[in-house]
Amino acid sequence: MEEYIKNINTKIIIIDPDDIDWKLLQQAGQAIREGKLVAFPTETVYGLGADALNVEAVLKIFKAKKRPFYDPLIVHVSNLKEINDYVEVFPDVARKLGELFWPGPLTMVFKKRKLISDIVTSGLNTVAIRIPNHEVALGLIKEARRPIAAPSANIFSHTSPTKAKHVFSDLKGSVDIIIDSGDTAIGLESTVLDVTTTPLKILRLGGITFESLKRVVPGIIIATENTKVKRAPGMLSKHYSPVARLILVEEKNEEMLNRILKLALQYRNKGKKVGIIACKENFEKYPGFFVKVVGEAEDLDSCARNLYAQLRVLDELKCDIIISENFENKGMGRAIMDRLRRAAG
Numbered sequence: 001m002e003e004y005i006k007n008i009n010t011k012i013i014i015i016d017p018d019d020i021d022w023k024l025l026q027q028a029g030q031a032i033r034e035g036k037l038v039a040f041p042t043e044t045v046y047g048l049g050a051d052a053l054n055v056e057a058v059l060k061i062f063k064a065k066k067r068p069f070y071d072p073l074i075v076h077v078s079n080l081k082e083i084n085d086y087v088e089v090f091p092d093v094a095r096k097l098g099e100l101f102w103p104g105p106l107t108m109v110f111k112k113r114k115l116i117s118d119i120v121t122s123g124l125n126t127v128a129i130r131i132p133n134h135e136v137a138l139g140l141i142k143e144a145r146r147p148i149a150a151p152s153a154n155i156f157s158h159t160s161p162t163k164a165k166h167v168f169s170d171l172k173g174s175v176d177i178i179i180d181s182g183d184t185a186i187g188l189e190s191t192v193l194d195v196t197t198t199p200l201k202i203l204r205l206g207g208i209t210f211e212s213l214k215r216v217v218p219g220i221i222i223a224t225e226n227t228k229v230k231r232a233p234g235m236l237s238k239h240y241s242p243v244a245r246l247i248l249v250e251e252k253n254e255e256m257l258n259r260i261l262k263l264a265l266q267y268r269n270k271g272k273k274v275g276i277i278a279c280k281e282n283f284e285k286y287p288g289f290f291v292k293v294v295g296e297a298e299d300l301d302s303c304a305r306n307l308y309a310q311l312r313v314l315d316e317l318k319c320d321i322i323i324s325e326n327f328e329n330k331g332m333g334r335a336i337m338d339r340l341r342r343a344a345g
């Protein structure tokens, strides 16, 4: 907190989502209109927002994040009607999914209209759009009276922020305002779904599970590495990474425990500081190592919610190596495993 206040280039404002201070949110909305950068909470992770219709402002996002221009941004809006202004085609199936899952952790990729700049979409003829399920995010979009382009508010390829202090640690000085509304509820990014193709294709697993999308659109598929190259660089093989080297152990049960202990001891013998990401049940299985618990193995939502913050804690402890347990490949577990595999590179 102290550190927050001392930094003069970045203003921190605290907004309680259950009791919104509209005066403060109006100021943040005005900052967006003036072409400034505002980091804001969503239900997934914190976003680094700018006026999506202002190219100069959008360029600042790439600069602040050190993000390459080939990685397109998500445009955040507050209601379905608005989307017609930005997309060429709004397929019926997308409308249905929007009505079911928005506001929520689903991003859909549409054929874009000219109004959306090539800078936002990295020259693609499509635009990614999402209505976030967070009162402060929705309030900010409404107060700004603009669509808000926002990637996750972290340095490019680093773990996404689930707390305002993560944003501060990555982007202090290069973002004008950070809105602190506490921890994000989901903790992993939105599911990115391409609705321009048949069948519909999941480009990134995330907050809306494959299973729940499949219940509505049975033919839906998860894109393979080959078919999504260049479409969603956020899916680059090395992404969502802590600073420490991450090793994901894919064995199950006893074999997993034994393998993790063996690796941990090996690295410690080489003088490395080792951290371990584990489920609650296994907390005591790795004596002598820094063990960070993400949740009960069965409670995949909790594991998703805590994963990024615990990776950051192990980074703060200056671990050289982080060894992670694996999680069940169902529901939110799919997105967790996707992120861990990418973080492991």
Ligand code: TXA
Pocket: 042, 044, 045, 046, 047, 048, 071, 072, 073, 074, 105, 107, 109, 121, 124, 126, 127, 128, 130, 132, 150, 151, 152, 153, 188, 189, 190, 191, 192, 203, 204, 231, 232, 233, 234, 235
């Ligand atoms: O939950 C989230 O999605 C968060 C919050 C802030 O909304 N945002 C987020 O943004 O994770 P970002 O930029 O970190 O990830 C956006 C992903 C990237 O993988 C990007 O490549 C993909 O969406 N994407 C954006 N526009 C696209 C497009 N036109 N076609 C395909 N993929 C696109």
Ligand code: MG
Pocket: 151, 152, 160, 234
């Ligand atoms: Mg990101």
